Structure formats: C-alpha cells, structure tokens
Amino acid sequence: MKEFKIGVIGFGTVGAGVVENLLSNGDVIARRTGIRPVLHRIADLDIDTDRGVMVPDGVLTTDADRAIAESDIVVELIGGTTVAKKFILAALNSGKTVVTANKALLALHGPELFAAAQANNVDLFYEASVAGGIPVIKALREGLAANRINRIYGIMNGTCNYILTRMEREGADFAPILADAQKLGYAEANPSLDIDGFDTAHKTSILASLAYGKWFGMEHLQVEGIRDLALADLHYADELGYRIKLLGIIKNENGCVQMRVHPTLIPKTALLADISEVFNGVMVDGDFVGQTLFYGRGAGRRATASAVVADLIDACLNLASGAVRRIPSFRPGEQFARVCDIGDIVSRYYLRLQVEDRPGVIAGISRILADHRISISSMIQHEGKASDGSVPLVILTHPAIEREVRRALEAITALDNNRAPAKLLRIEDI
Numbered sequence: 001m002k003e004f005k006i007g008v009i010g011f012g013t014v015g016a017g018v019v020e021n022l023l024s025n026g027d028v029i030a031r032r033t034g035i036r037p038v039l040h041r042i043a044d045l046d047i048d049t050d051r052g053v054m055v056p057d058g059v060l061t062t063d064a065d066r067a068i069a070e071s072d073i074v075v076e077l078i079g080g081t082t083v084a085k086k087f088i089l090a091a092l093n094s095g096k097t098v099v100t101a102n103k104a105l106l107a108l109h110g111p112e113l114f115a116a117a118q119a120n121n122v123d124l125f126y127e128a129s130v131a132g133g134i135p136v137i138k139a140l141r142e143g144l145a146a147n148r149i150n151r152i153y154g155i156m157n158g159t160c161n162y163i164l165t166r167m168e169r170e171g172a173d174f175a176p177i178l179a180d181a182q183k184l185g186y187a188e189a190n191p192s193l194d195i196d197g198f199d200t201a202h203k204t205s206i207l208a209s210l211a212y213g214k215w216f217g218m219e220h221l222q223v224e225g226i227r228d229l230a231l232a233d234l235h236y237a238d239e240l241g242y243r244i245k246l247l248g249i250i251k252n253e254n255g256c257v258q259m260r261v262h263p264t265l266i267p268k269t270a271l272l273a274d275i276s277e278v279f280n281g282v283m284v285d286g287d288f289v290g291q292t293l294f295y296g297r298g299a300g301r302r303a304t305a306s307a308v309v310a311d312l313i314d315a316c317l318n319l320a321s322g323a324v325r326r327i328p329s330f331r332p333g334e335q336f337a338r339v340c341d342i343g344d345i346v347s348r349y350y351l352r353l354q355v356e357d358r359p360g361v362i363a364g365i366s367r368i369l370a371d372h373r374i375s376i377s378s379m380i381q382h383e384g385k386a387s388d389g390s391v392p393l394v395i396l397t398h399p400a401i402e403r404e405v406r407r408a409l410e411a412i413t414a415l416d417n418n419r420a421p422a423k424l425l426r427i428e429d430i
Helices: 013-033 064-070 083-093 103-119 136-143 158-170 174-183 198-212 231-239 301-321 361-371 402-413
Strands: 002-009 035-043 073-076 097-100 149-155 242-253 256-267 279-286 290-297 346-356 376-380 390-397 418-427
Touching: 002 013, 002 064, 002 301, 013 035, 013 301, 035 064, 035 301, 064 083, 073 083, 073 301, 083 097, 083 103, 097 103, 097 301, 103 198, 136 198, 136 279, 136 290, 149 198, 158 174, 158 231, 158 242, 158 279, 198 242, 198 256, 231 242, 231 346, 290 301, 346 361, 346 402, 361 376, 361 390, 361 402, 390 418, 402 418
Parallel strands: 002 035, 002 073, 073 097, 256 418
Antiparallel strands: 149 242, 149 279, 242 256, 279 290, 346 390, 346 418, 376 390
16 A cells, blocks of 8 residues: 655644644555555644644654755645745755645636646645635536536635524624624634635635636625625615625626625525535536535644545645646636626616615615616515614615616715615625
C-alpha cells in the first residue's frame, strides 16, 4: 500500500479537524482507497495550546518551510491572503500538490495560483473553500461536467442563515439575534465578513468561475448583506408566501453572466427555502440533468475537515497512479463577452414604501411604475398608521429591468407623500 506524507500548515479549528480525521479514519481511508495519507508535519506558530487531539511525537513544528519540504502533499489552513499565498506558491513551485480551504485567497488570486499549479504540473484542490462539507466543487468539476450550467443558487453562509431563521421564527430583530450568534460561536466578534455578504461573495465567485470556465474575480460582483434587513420585511415575505435568504446567484443569460449576492425572496415551496439554522444549500441547474440540490453543514471543524481530507484522498490517488492534473484545478472553458451590470438584470421585485394615507397616493405610485414599464403583481396595505400618519405599502412586481425600478423609486421618493426611503429586495421564483 502506498503511503504519502501530509504536511498541514495551520493548526486552528479546521486544521485540528483534519488531523483528527486522518488519525481516526486513516484505516478506513486505506481500506476504501488502497492508499494511506500519513500525517507527517503540522506547522503552526503556536504548538503548545491544546487542540483537543493527540498528535504523535515529533509531528509539530513552527517551521512551515520544513513542513513543505518534507511532505508529498501540503494542506494550507491558516487563512488570509498574504502569508497563506506565500506558502501555497512555495509549495506549488517546489512541485508539491496543495489542498486549501482558503476561499478569499482563491477569489482574489485564483488565476495566479492556478497558473503556478499548471506551470509546475501539480494539483491544487479546494473543495472546502465553498460550503464546507458539501461536495459542490467536485460535483461541478466532475459529476456535472456533461452539462451546461444554466444557474446556481447558494445559501452559503451559516451565520446569516441562522440569523434569518431565528428572526423569522421568533419575530426578533436583527441585533439581539446577532448577539446570540456571537455568544454561541456562530458569528465572529467582528461579523462584517459574514453579515455584509462578502463571505458568500467569495464562494459565489469561485462557483461562477468553475461553472463558466472564466475566472471572474470579485470586481463585478454585486454584494449586499443582511445588516439592514428589517423584521417587517420577513413578516411581509411570509404573508406573501416567501422566505428571505441571503443568496449567491449565478446565471448565464444569453452569454451574459450574472453574479450577485443579496437578501432574496424565494417561494416557501422551494427546497432551498427549507434550509434553516447554520446549514447550507446549493442548487445547480444543468441543461441535461435539470435541478440538483446539495445540502449539509457549510462550516465547522468536522464538516470542513471532511472536505479537506476528501481532497487529500484525490491527491494521493492521483500521485499513486501518476495521473497528476487528471482534472485540473481550473480549466478555461466557455468565454463570455461580459458580466452583466446589475442595472441590466431582469427580476421581480419586492418594494416596501412608507407613504401618507390619503386618496390618490397609490394611484400616483402606480402611474410612476407604469411610466417605467413596471407592472404590479400584488400589493399589501394594512390598517394602522405610524405616528406621522403614514402607512406601509408593499408591492410585488412582475419582471422588470432593475435600472428602471431604481429610477421609479427615485421618482416615488421625491413625492411629497413619501415618508421614508423605499426598501428594494429581489425575488427569485425558484
């Protein structure tokens, strides 16, 4: 049985999970695959803190360069986009296959890393960079390789999904739920990467690039988070038959790629709508296979470690058979003239207005919408006035061009009967 030396750089939460998996399930992996990944080195600046896993003597080191030099396969789990990039490039340039979970680094510097892997005829694996333990990268690269990908919808941030689930379920506002999530360890002390949508955006960029064979990066991504989402919006969405999820959306429409991240109304009847708490879900729609849904834990020590070790197994099998780059990390494929500008997209919209309660107000708003070729699908106006005499008015539209919707909202905001900025959310009828 062939054995391969594994060097792990970064002994934090995920690193400890990978070590635990290799030590606990090494025999299972060997029986199933005929190869054995052997934990050879763990490099971290802190090798004294107890990580809850017993490490064999002589494995721990503070010297990452030593771990790279002595290993057949290098696992980068320190995160960030500076030192991690240096170690990955050093490993690739020394002819070592690399496994990483570093979504931000891939989203920002993917082309450079993939070019280094190609130049040195080695592999770069990154299953754990998107949706934790859910094997969606492998599905796109292999299982769905016979399909043109029409669209991808992803709930890919457990922190946001947990907050939205509890807001809807308990009728609680955003701030106290976020505070609870921080106490429970579901949200960081500084949660902006999650709640402002950038974690989901990194993952969306990676999936879009795999789906369409062009590395898009982050420049053209429209990103909106859930920080300003009001409890009232979840209540109205529920009344109208929808749930609100922070969704990564990828679409190919007539050769123009849409990439956007924002709170989105989706029908309660959609399978994605039932994904709650810290779980993730990714729906991929292919032209031959139709809709496929991948569901599971999108983060955490064990789920992410499962994806990392799955990559390690693939890397070992490739080395054992002399088939390096059998399925390259990234292969340019379909080329698209442009990424869609958010103003050009066609969508349905949820609009919440705060307007004066008097005759003619709704007629005036309807005229403005009609002038911008926006048709109303449904409308809610409940009894009960605010202290200034205004009432909320919620409108769902038929498909419309976003640029026209925003122009219409500018005109509505300028009306003397308008009492607050309008809230705009997009609808995806999945």
